[in-house]
Amino acid sequence: xxxxxxxxxxxxxxxxxxxxxxxxxxxxxxxxxxxxxxxxxxxxxxxxxxxxxxxxxxxxxxxxxxxxxxxxxxxxxxxxxxxxxxxxxxxxxxxxxxxxxxxxxxxxxxxxxxxxxxxxxxxxxxxxxxxxxxxxxxxxxxxxxxxxxxxxxxxxxxxxxxxxxxxxxxxxxxxxxxxxxxxxxxxxxxxxxxxxxxxxxxxxxxxxxxxxxxxxxxxxxxxxxxxxxxxxxxxxxxxxxxxxxxxxxxxxxxxxxxxxxxxxxxxxxxxxxxxxxxxxxxxxxxxxxxxxxxxxxxxxxxxxxxxxxxxxxxxxxxxxxxxxxxxxxxxxxxxxxxxxxxxxxxxxxxxxxxxxxxxxxxxxxxxxxxxxxxxxxxxxxxxxxxxxxxxxxxxxxxxxxxxxxxxxxxxxxxxxxxxxxxxxxxxxxxxxxxxxxxxxxxxxxxxxxxxxxxxxxxxxxxxxxxxxxxxxxxxxxxxxxxxxxxxxxxxxxxxxxxxxxxxxx
Amino acid sequence: xxxxxxxxxxxxxxxxxxxxxxxxxxxxxxxxxxxxxxxxxxxxxxxxxxxxxxxxxxxxxxxxxxxxxxxxxxxxxxxxxxxxxxxxxxxxxxxxxxxxxxxxxxxxxxxxxxxxxxxxxxxxxxxxxxxxxxxxxxxxxxxxxxxxxxxxxxxxxxxxxxxxxxxxxxxxxxxxxxxxxxxxxxxxxxxxxxxxxxxxxxxxxxxxxxxxxxxxxxxxxxxxxxxxxxxxxxxxxxxxxxxxxxxxxxxxxxxxxxxxxxxxxxxxx
Numbered sequence: 001x002x003x004x005x006x007x008x009x010x011x012x013x014x015x016x017x018x019x020x021x022x023x024x025x026x027x028x029x030x031x032x033x034x035x036x037x038x039x040x041x042x043x044x045x046x047x048x049x050x051x052x053x054x055x056x057x058x059x060x061x062x063x064x065x066x067x068x069x070x071x072x073x074x075x076x077x078x079x080x081x082x083x084x085x086x087x088x089x090x091x092x093x094x095x096x097x098x099x100x101x102x103x104x105x106x107x108x109x110x111x112x113x114x115x116x117x118x119x120x121x122x123x124x125x126x127x128x129x130x131x132x133x134x135x136x137x138x139x140x141x142x143x144x145x146x147x148x149x150x151x152x153x154x155x156x157x158x159x160x161x162x163x164x165x166x167x168x169x170x171x172x173x174x175x176x177x178x179x180x181x182x183x184x185x186x187x188x189x190x191x192x193x194x195x196x197x198x199x200x201x202x203x204x205x206x207x208x209x210x211x212x213x214x215x216x217x218x219x220x221x222x223x224x225x226x227x228x229x230x231x232x233x234x235x236x237x238x239x240x241x242x243x244x245x246x247x248x249x250x251x252x253x254x255x256x257x258x259x260x261x262x263x264x265x266x267x268x269x270x271x272x273x274x275x276x277x278x279x280x281x282x283x284x285x286x287x288x289x290x291x292x293x294x295x296x297x298x299x300x301x302x303x304x305x306x307x308x309x310x311x312x313x314x315x316x317x318x319x320x321x322x323x324x325x326x327x328x329x330x331x332x333x334x335x336x337x338x339x340x341x342x343x344x345x346x347x348x349x350x351x352x353x354x355x356x357x358x359x360x361x362x363x364x365x366x367x368x369x370x371x372x373x374x375x376x377x378x379x380x381x382x383x384x385x386x387x388x389x390x391x392x393x394x395x396x397x398x399x400x401x402x403x404x405x406x407x408x409x410x411x412x413x414x415x416x417x418x419x420x421x422x423x424x425x426x427x428x429x430x431x432x433x434x435x436x437x438x439x440x441x442x443x444x445x446x447x448x449x450x451x452x453x454x455x456x457x458x459x460x461x462x463x464x465x466x467x468x469x470x471x472x473x474x475x476x477x478x479x480x481x482x483x484x485x486x487x488x489x490x491x492x493x494x495x496x497x498x499x500x501x502x503x504x505x
Numbered sequence: 506x507x508x509x510x511x512x513x514x515x516x517x518x519x520x521x522x523x524x525x526x527x528x529x530x531x532x533x534x535x536x537x538x539x540x541x542x543x544x545x546x547x548x549x550x551x552x553x554x555x556x557x558x559x560x561x562x563x564x565x566x567x568x569x570x571x572x573x574x575x576x577x578x579x580x581x582x583x584x585x586x587x588x589x590x591x592x593x594x595x596x597x598x599x600x601x602x603x604x605x606x607x608x609x610x611x612x613x614x615x616x617x618x619x620x621x622x623x624x625x626x627x628x629x630x631x632x633x634x635x636x637x638x639x640x641x642x643x644x645x646x647x648x649x650x651x652x653x654x655x656x657x658x659x660x661x662x663x664x665x666x667x668x669x670x671x672x673x674x675x676x677x678x679x680x681x682x683x684x685x686x687x688x689x690x691x692x693x694x695x696x697x698x699x700x701x702x703x704x705x706x707x708x709x710x711x712x713x714x715x716x717x718x719x720x721x722x723x724x725x726x727x728x729x730x731x732x733x734x735x736x737x738x739x740x741x742x743x744x745x746x747x748x749x750x751x752x753x754x755x756x757x758x759x760x761x762x763x764x765x766x767x768x769x770x771x772x773x774x
Contacts, residue, residue: 084674085673085674086674087673087674097672097673097674126598126758126759127674127675127676127759128674128675129671129672129673129674129675129700129748129760130744130747130748131747131748131750131751131752150750150751151751152748152751152752152753152756152758153675153748153758153759153760153761154598154757154758154759155751155756155758175747175751176743176744176746176747177740177743177744177747180672180740180744184672215665225665225668225669225672226668226672227665228664228665228668228740229661
C-alpha cells in the first residue's frame with residue numbers, strides 16, 4: 001500500500017511539472033490521466049506568413065532522406081515533383097510498368113517544417129499515357145490537393161498549402177482508377193518537422209512498403225502487366241519494400257555502424273495490405289506510431305496501415321545483418337517483403353555471443369530410448385556387452401542421427417540417399433561403413449546396382465561406442481545379417497589417415 | 506458494299522457542296538462505316554445511376570486521322586498550321602513532333618495517327634471532312650465491341666488485353682493506323698493505339714478525385730455535374746474517362762488523336 005501511494009504522488013508531481021512546461025507549446029488541453037499536453041494541432045500550426053526568400057525543397061530518392069530544414073521560422077518552400085511512367089524490374093528478370101512520383105517507387109521524399117507554406121508543382125511528363133494528381137495526407141483541405149493537381153500528360157499544375165500539422169504523411173495519386181495508380185507505385189512520404197526539428201541521429205532512411213498485382217505468378221519472368229482482378233480481390237503477387245524485390249538487399253542494403261542510431265521513416269503505400277513492420281534482431285527503442293507526435297518505447301513490431309506511416313529508431317549494439325520484414329511472414333518469404341540493414345563494427349559477446357553450442361538434440365521422443373544407449377555403455381565398460389544390447393542402443397542412435405536420410409526402414413531415398421537394408425555396399429565391407437560414419441562419404445558410389453552421388457557429412461559428434469552400436473544395428477536389421485562391430489574397430493578406423501571411402505566399382 | 510458506296514457518294518456530294526478542289530477529294534478516300542442505332546449499358550449513365558445510353562445511327566471513320574491527312578488539312582487551312590494557330594485554340598505542344606509547321610517530316614510516317622492536336626483542331630478537321638467528333642456515347646458504343654461481339658466488356662480476358670495497352674507509357678513509336686484487329690463494326694484502333702478526343706469531353710466530368718462519390722462539388726466541373734462512373738470493374742474505361750476529364754480544349758498530348766463521325770439519315774436496321 002505504501003509503495004502504491006508513493007507512486008501516485010510521484011505521478012501527480014510529474015503531471016504538474018508537465019503542465020507547467022506545456023504553457024509555451026500551445027495552450028492545448030492536458031490529458032488528466034497521462035498528464036501529457038497536446039501540441040495544439042492545426043489550430044496552433046500556423047506560425048504566420050512565410051519569411052525570407054522562397055526555398056526550393058530538396059527531394060531525395062529512397063532510401064535517402066533530405067537533410068533537416070534547420071529553420072526556426074516559417075518559409076515558402078517550392079516543391080517540384082515530376083510524374084513519370086517507367087518500366088523497370090520488380091524482381092529479377094520480371095519487368096513491370098511503374099507510375100512514379102519523381103522516377104522512383106516510393107516517390108521522392110519531401111521534408112518541410114510545420115508552418116511552412118508549400119508551393120507545389122506537379123509535372124506530368126509528356127511520355128505519360130495517364131493523367132495524374134496528388135493527395136498529400138499532410139495537407140489540410142478537401143482532397144489533400146487531388147482536385148487542384150489533376151494534370152494531363154505533358155502538362156503542369158500548381159497549388160499551395162500551409163503545413164499546419166507536424167508528422168510523417170503519405171502522399172499518393174488519387175486519379176481514377178485510384179487503386180491502379182497506387183498499385184503501380186504512386187506514393188511516397190512527406191515529413192512535416194515539428195518546429196524544433198527532429199533530434200539528431202546518425203542515419204535517416206526512407207523505407208516504404210507496397211503490394212503489387214501482376215498477371216503472372218511470383219517471379220514469373222518477362223514483362224508482367226497489372227492484374228485488375230487480383231487487385232480487386234486484394235491478392236498481391238508481390239509485397240516489397242521500395243518498389244522491387246531486393247531493392248534493399250545485398251549491395252543495396254541499408255548501412256550503419258555499431259554504436260550508431262538509425263531512424264527509419266517507414267510508410268505503407270498499399271494499396272491494400274496493412275504492414276506488421278519488424279526488424280529481425282532489433283527492438284525499436286522508439287516508435288512514433290502512425291507517424292504522429294508521440295512515441296512508444298521498446299517496440300518489436302509496429303502496425304502500419306495502408307496509407308499510413310511510422311517513425312522508428314534504434315541503436316545498433318552488435319554487428320551483423322538485420323532483416324526488415326512485414327511480419328505477416330509469408331509475404332516476406334513468398335512475396336518479397338524483405339530488406340536488410342548491415343551493421344559493421346566490433347563484436348560484443350557480452351550482449352550477443354553468437355553460436356556457442358552446436359550439438360545434436362534428440363528431444364524427448366528419443367530420450368526414453370536413451371536408456372538402451374546408457375545400458376550399452378555400462379555393459380561395454382563392464383565388458384559384458386551383448387549383440388542385442390548393441391542393436392537396441394544402435395536403433396535409438398540411428399533414429400536420431402541417420403534415419404532422416406537413410407529412413408527408419410533403412411531403404412534410403414531412391415536416387416538420393418542409398419539404402420542400408422540389404423545393401424551390398426554396406427554388407428561387403430563393414431569397415432568401410434565405419435569410415436563413412438566417422439569421416440563422411442562423398443562422390444559416386446554404386447549400391448545394389450544403382451549409382452548415388454551425394455554427400456554424407458562426417459558424424460563427428462558420435463563417440464566410438466555409439467558408432468559401433470549404430471553400425472552393428474545397421475548390419476543386423478531390415479533383413480541384414482552381419483557381425484557385431486566393436487568400439488575398438490571404430491577406434492582403429494578413426495585412427496587411419498585416410499578411410500576406404502572410395503567407391504568399389 | 507452499301508456503306509462504302511454511300512460514303513463515297515456522300516464525300517463527292519460534300520466536295521461539290523463545299524467547292525473544294527476536286528483533286529484533293531479524289532486524292533483521299535476516307536472510309537466511314539455505319540453504326541446502327543443502339544441502346545447500351547454505359548460507364549456514364551445519363552441519370553447518374555443505371556440508365557442506358559442511346560445513340561442514333563451514325564457513321565464512324567474506320568481509322569483515326571493520320572499525319573498524312575492532317576498535313577493535307579493544314580496545307581489547305583493555314584490558320585491551323587503550327588506557329589499560326591491561335592494560342593486560345595492549341596497549347597504550346599501543338600504538332601510539336603512535326604519537322605515543320607506544315608510538314609510532319611521524315612521521322613514520322615503519313616500512316617501514323619496524328620497526335621499533339623487540340624480539341625479545337627480536331628473539331629475543325631472533322632468539319633473540313635463534313636463530319637464532327639463523336640460523342641462519348643458514340644465512341645463508347647463502338648469501343649465496347651471486339652472482333653465477334655457487340656459488347657465484350659464483361660469478358661475478363663478482353664479487359665486484360667485492354668489494360669495492357671492502357672497501363673504502358675507512350676514512349677514507343679506509334680504504329681500506323683489500321684494495324685489492330687478490325688472490330689465487329691469494321692472499325693480499327695478503338696483500343697491499343699491512341700487516346701481519342703470526343704465532342705463532349707467537357708461533359709464527362711469524372712471527379713478529379715477518384716474517391717469522391719455521391720456528393721461531388723458541382724462547381725468543379727463543367728456541364729451538368731459529376732457523374733459517378735458506373736462501370737467500376739472496368740479500369741480501362743475509367744482510365745479513358747480520367748484522361749478525357751483531365752483535358753482542356755486547347756490541350757495537346759503525345760498520345761491523343763481523334764477520329765470523326767458523320768450523321769446519317771439512314772434508318773436503324
